[in-house]
Every structure is written in structure tokens, then in C-alpha cells.
Amino acid sequence: MAREKPSLQQPMFERIALIGLGLMGSSISLGVRKHKLAGHIAGHARSADTRAIVEELGLVDSVHACAAEAVKDADLVVLCAPVGVLGEITQSISGHLKNGSIVTDVGSVKASIIRDVAPHIPDGVHFIPGHPIAGTEQSGPRSGFADLFENRWCILTPQSDDPTAVEKLTAFWTALGSNVEVMDAEHHDLTLAITSHIPHLIAYNIVGTAADLETVTQSEVIKYSAGGFRDFTRIAASDPVMWRDVFLNNKDAVLEILGRFTEDLSALQRAIRWGDGKALFDLFERTREIRRQIIDAGQETPDPDFGRHKSDGD
Ligand code: NAP
Numbered sequence: 001m002a003r004e005k006p007s008l009q010q011p012m013f014e015r016i017a018l019i020g021l022g023l024m025g026s027s028i029s030l031g032v033r034k035h036k037l038a039g040h041i042a043g044h045a046r047s048a049d050t051r052a053i054v055e056e057l058g059l060v061d062s063v064h065a066c067a068a069e070a071v072k073d074a075d076l077v078v079l080c081a082p083v084g085v086l087g088e089i090t091q092s093i094s095g096h097l098k099n100g101s102i103v104t105d106v107g108s109v110k111a112s113i114i115r116d117v118a119p120h121i122p123d124g125v126h127f128i129p130g131h132p133i134a135g136t137e138q139s140g141p142r143s144g145f146a147d148l149f150e151n152r153w154c155i156l157t158p159q160s161d162d163p164t165a166v167e168k169l170t171a172f173w174t175a176l177g178s179n180v181e182v183m184d185a186e187h188h189d190l191t192l193a194i195t196s197h198i199p200h201l202i203a204y205n206i207v208g209t210a211a212d213l214e215t216v217t218q219s220e221v222i223k224y225s226a227g228g229f230r231d232f233t234r235i236a237a238s239d240p241v242m243w244r245d246v247f248l249n250n251k252d253a254v255l256e257i258l259g260r261f262t263e264d265l266s267a268l269q270r271a272i273r274w275g276d277g278k279a280l281f282d283l284f285e286r287t288r289e290i291r292r293q294i295i296d297a298g299q300e301t302p303d304p305d306f307g308r309h310k311s312d313g314d
Pocket residue numbers: 019020021022023024025045046047048050051080081082083085089106107108109131132133134135136137138139140141239242246312313314
């Protein structure tokens with residue numbers, strides 16, 4: 001049941017529709033509210049449970065069980081569901097999109113989304129895929145917070161030739177606190193494979209290996225987890241559906257980078273076997289410098305107030 005609320009502000013968009021109200025959808029809604037970017041925020045959540053939580057928290061101005069109903073008259077539609085379902089969602093809303101509106105998304109891969117979504121975008125609607133490089137390992141509507149996108153990058157891979165639409169979406173993400181960069185989808189997917197997707201795969205793998213080890217009991221894994229393992233468990237707690245879809249939809253880039261990674265790992269194995277301390281020291285020194293550069297660039301900000309660890313998320 002929709003719950004309409006009037007707005008007194010002169011907003012950037014009259015009406016925004018958020019399709020999917022988990023971590024990303026709820027954070028966008030809270031950020032839009034905080035910066036007064038929309039007259040009305042309509043939200044679609046798939047399950048009755050999520051819709052009930054969204055109503056309870058008052059996360060959006062109207063909650064819709066039907067995505068097509070949510071996008072009606074929206075000037076900006078943001079797809080915030082897992083990568084693997086965005087094509088079918090767009091097909092279901094296609095006939096209801098407003099002429100001149102912008103459709104974007106927050107999916108962690110870009111080429112497969114363009115392949116799945118673009119065929120359902122009607123003429124007169126601007127499709128500008130996006131990816132905020134911001135997140136946490138939490139999911140669901142209770143996990144969102146307004147500052148998630150502050151001082152984070154947002155990458156756009158526009159499929160529309162209309163510069164005004166790209167400028168408007170850039171202004172939107174800038175208002176949420178992000179720095180916006182435009183690039184092509186293939187370049188995005190390769191870059192994110194190394195900076196995000198492979199690190200998550202390694203975390204899932206190492207936590208899985210530790211859990212399987214017969215000589216290390218579960219309690220010892222937990223007891224001594226501060227020795228580096230704990231950081232991996234945080235990453236490996238990320239949403240299983242989201243990450244399954246990321247790997248299935250960025251297959252080529254992930255496999256290419258994984259090949260490189262495996263070669264480098266073999267070189268490390270060799271250095272340890274042959275006692276090549278210099279090779280180990282040189283690498284560790286180089287990697288320490290990279291960490292320093294990331295901190296200098298302001299891209300590592302633990303949030304002690306809330307116990308949240310803002311990361312590149314995906
Ligand atoms: P999330 O917290 O798990 O929320 C996902 C939302 O999508 C939920 O509201 C879910 O509905 C909804 N949904 C799932 N399948 C659907 C369907 N078939 N139709 C309609 N809605 C559906 O996930 P998230 O972290 O917000 O991730 C959303 C997107 O953001 C993903 O594409 C992900 O790649 C991208 N992303 C995530 C991060 C991150 O760190 N988490 C960072 C950058 C980008 P129910 O609650 O009803 O199941």
C-alpha cells in the first residue's frame with residue numbers, strides 16, 4: 001500500500017524510484033533525504049518482509065510491491081537489486097518508464113548489465129549504468145546509512161548520448177558526496193576484478209579452507225583470528241547472492257586476473273621454498289607502500305562510531 005508524503009523543497013528530481021531496498025537502496029534513500037535531492041522517493045521491495053521493515057523505518061515516501069508502479073512518473077530510476085536480476089526487472093518496468101527519465105543502477109559489474117538491461121530501455125529514456133565504489137559487508141534495509149557514498153568514487157558507463165542526462169546523474173552522485181568518473185564498461189570490469197572481485201574470492205577461499213582444515217578446530221580458528229584471518233572473515237561475510245552474481249557476470253575479467261594472481265602466487269611459493277628472502281622483502285615493501293598511498297588518498301575510513309567498516313564494498 002503506497003504511503004504518499006508531500007515535499008516542501010525544490011529538489012534535483014521530482015520523483016526518484018529505488019528498485020531494491022537493501023544496503024544500497026536504503027543508503028541512497030537516506031542520502032537523498034539528507035541532501036534533499038527528491039520531492040518524492042518511491043521504493044520497490046520484492047518481499048513482504050522487506051516492505052514491512054521499510055515501512056517501519058520510514059525509509060521511503062511510498063513503498064510498492066510492484067516495480068512498475070514504483071517507476072511511474074519517476075525522473076530517475078535506480079536499480080539496486082543483485083546483478084543477475086536487473087534484466088528481468090527492467091523488462092517488467094519498461095512500458096512504465098517516463099519519457100526523458102534516467103535509468104541507472106548500482107551493480108558491481110557493468111558489461112553484463114548493459115547486455116541484459118539495454119534491450120529493455122525504450123527510446124527517449126536515458127540509460128546510464130553506474131557503480132558506486134562504496135559498501136560494507138552488511139545487507140538488507142536496516143544496514144543503510146546516508147554517508148555511505150561520502151568521499152567514494154562512483155563510476156558511470158553511459159549508454160546515452162545525451163550530455164545533459166549524464167551531467168544530471170553526475171550532479172546527483174556528487175551531491176551524495178561521491179567523486180564521479182566516466183569509463184567504458186569493459187575497463188570498469190577489469191579494474192574491479194583486481195581491486196574488488198579477486199580480493200573477495202580470496203577471502204571466501206581462505207575462510208573456507210580454514211573451516212575445512214582437520215587439524216585446526218573451529219574454536220581455534222575463532223580464538224586466534226586476530227592474526228590476519230579476522231579481516232578476511234569480515235569480507236567473506238558479504239552477501240552470498242550479490243557475490244555469486246558478480247562472479248557469474250564478470251567471468252572473463254575475473255578469470256584473466258585470477259590467472260595472473262596464480263602465477264604470482266607460484267613465484268612466492270618458489271621464493272619461500274628456495275629461501276629467497278630478498279624477493280619476499282622486496283614485495284612486502286612494495287605492498288606496504290601501496291597501503292600508504294591508499295590511506296593518503298583518503299580511501300580507507302573505518303567508522304568507529306557505528307562499528308561499520310566502510311570499504312570499497314564491491
Ligand atoms: P542487499 O542489501 O542484499 O539488497 C538487495 C535488494 O534487492 C533487496 O531489497 C532484495 O529484496 C532486492 N531483490 C533481490 N532480488 C530481487 C528481484 N528479483 N526483484 C526485485 N528486488 C530484488 O544488496 P545490496 O548490497 O544493496 O546490493 C545491491 C546491488 O548493489 C548489487 O547489484 C550489488 O552488486 C551492488 N553493490 C553492492 C555493494 C555492497 O557493498 N553491498 C557495493 C556496490 C554495489 P528482498 O529484501 O525483498 O529480498
